[in-house]
Amino acid sequence: MHIVVCIKQVPDSGQIRVHPVTNTIMRQGVPTIINPYDLFALEEALRLKDKLGATVTVLTMGPPTAADSLRKALTFGADRAVLLTDRYFAGSDTLATSFALSMALKKVAEEFGKPEIIFTGKQTIDGDTAQVGPGIAKRLDYNQLTYISRIVETDLDGGTIRVERRAEGGLQVLETKLPVLITMLEASNEMRRGSIENALIAARADVVTWNAQAVGIEDLTKCGLRGSPTIVKKVFAPTARTEKAQIVEAEGKADARAAALVEAIFAKAPAVESDLLENAAQHYV
Amino acid sequence: MAEEKKPAPAAGGGRANTKKELPEHFKAYKHVWVAVEIEHGQVHSVSFELLGEGRKLAEKRGVELAACVMGDDRASLEEAAKACFEYGADCVYVVQDPALKHYRNETSTKVLTDLVNTYQPEILLLGATNLGRDLAGSVATTLQTGLTADCTELAIDDEGSLAATRPTFGGSLLCTIFTLNFRPQMATVRPRVLAMPDRQEGRTGKIIEFDPKLVEEDVITKVLYFIADRDTDKANLPYADIVVAGGLGLGSAENFQLVKELAEVLGAEYGGSRPLVQKGWITSDRQIGQTGKTIRPKLYIAAGISGAIQHRVGVEGADVIVAINTDPNAPIFEFAHLGIVADAVTLLPALTDAFAARLRVNRLAS
Secondary structure (H helix, E strand, C coil): CEEEEECCEEECHHHCEECCCCCCEECCCCCEEECHHHHHHHHHHHHHHHHHCCEEEEEEECCHHHHHHHHHHHHHCCCEEEEECCHHHCCCCHHHHHHHHHHHHHHHHHHHCCCCEEEEECCCCCCCCCCHHHHHHHHHCCEEEEEEEEEEEEECCCCEEEEEEEECCEEEEEEEECCEEEEECCCCCCCCCCCHHHHHHHHHCCEEEECCCCCCCCCHHHCHHHHCCEEEEEEECCCCCCCCCEECCCCCCHHHHHHHHHHHHHHHCHHHHHHHHHHHHHHHC | CCCCCCCCCCCCCCCHHHCCCCCHHHCCCCCEEEECCEECCEECHHHHHHHHHHHHHHHHHCCCEEEEEEECCHHHHHHHHHHHHHCCCCEEEEEECHHHCCCCHHHHHHHHHHHHHHHCCCEEEEECCHHHHHHHHHHHHHHCCCEEEEECEEEECCCCCEEEEEEEHHHCEEEEEEECCCCCEEEEECCCCCCCCCCCCCCCCEEEECCCCCCHHHCCCEEEEEEECCCCCCCCHHHCCEEEEECHHHCCCHHHHHHHHHHHHHCCEEEECHHHHHHCCCCHHHEECCCCECCCCCEEEEECCCCCHHHHHHHCCCCEEEEEECCCCCHHHHCCCEEEECCHHHHHHHHHHHHHHHHHHHHHHC
């Protein structure tokens, strides 16, 4: 079986800072990581590899430095790394991204065999759209399984897969035919530790690197900014509320300050006070 | 995997593609649509919230507001259509088919795509729920149009285009996104970001039946069964009247107990900021903010939360926001209504006692 895991290298969101005057992102020195949601996808792929035997290819689109994240994935046990990189991809929105990745996935299928399963994380921590996985599934005509919390059974001979999918108020148990695209839900598994042996292999491994031409993209207007139907017109920081927060200036010990805060809260939210009192009275009766 | 678009350069290089004329074949696209989410016969309230906002957009554009409802059961579809009219729809497309008993990407994508191609709406809105995001991504890719996820504000600009605002860069800034040259303009909005509109009893409109031409045997994905969540300890943050939340300022997972204790006295739901999920102090269903739950309580108490934009957009709908933070310059004081500069670890137990005492005194008095 061949499994492809699509990952994205993202800035560590906890360390993103916005310049207080210019409202621009200060990228310098912000470390990059594999999008945390993608690790659940990678781990699930590696578990299938352990259980059923499979080759796991990791694929990413990004700048040349994204090779670091691919090597990291190899240390966890992925077998092959593919980097899709080209300046024509710059400024891609989700539709242009799923186009480029779907072309790369077709090339992966030609070169290394058609993947029965493509995994992605449920979304990224920088874009937060959850749109690229479904986009790839639609373009490649793979059956789409999003927000999967558990793979119940994979029947390679029968060409079917059974999964549990997070839905409103419960889990849907779905069965469908391979090939499928799965977006894994967070906390669905726990990422293994990379082995030293794999780390040594990863450090020396060749990262297969393709540009737009290499994956057969002839129409470059489908890529990057030009291939993106959405247009970002404005980036801004939200303004402070015109009315400043009323600060409770009570002095003294915590209990005195807390009492002052309770009075201030009830003064601001009289409806909450009456609701609470009504509730308290009912419990008393 | 999602590739966030880089913002256009601030000055000088005006984008060549921002001013293109809408292609001729898209000019017939008219009206605002909401794809209504129904599961187990129940309409998700995010659909009504979207109808409330869609009403404003439709009026600004001088067009109709339509809702699409799909399912297998006649009675629940009719009830859903009635509710859609009462929440502001002028028209409801009703799609009934046994194959639509449960939500499935395959069937719903086909139905919604066919509806759009047949009736050609200019704007299509969906809830940013698991169902809505699963469907919206497929439909937008099939139609090859723009889709903006998790919007916090929708508006019509001077040229009549949908201006969809959402957080960007992991929630550290906001951006406004347009789909100028393609139709429909698609957007998703999370539950509780928009206010629930008033229901106008007896308001009605026209129903258009649509035959989806589905054949169950041709549908590849099957729903075998549904495992309902047990109701115990399931957070219902979006619809709670009072919410108490903690952040990294609490210092340790043990101190998070102080948040739970206050919540219990107030009969409130409790939650936390994103870093607490990453640290494992709380489960992800209790995360409040852009990537967690959006809340609209009457009272929100944030203890030891600095108030990053991604948190702010998830709580701004609260009637009264109370901030407890040691740092007087923390961003949370910029959007809180009431604040106190204090260490949450010391103040929370005192606050719990003060509320308990106050409620007890009044109870005795009554």
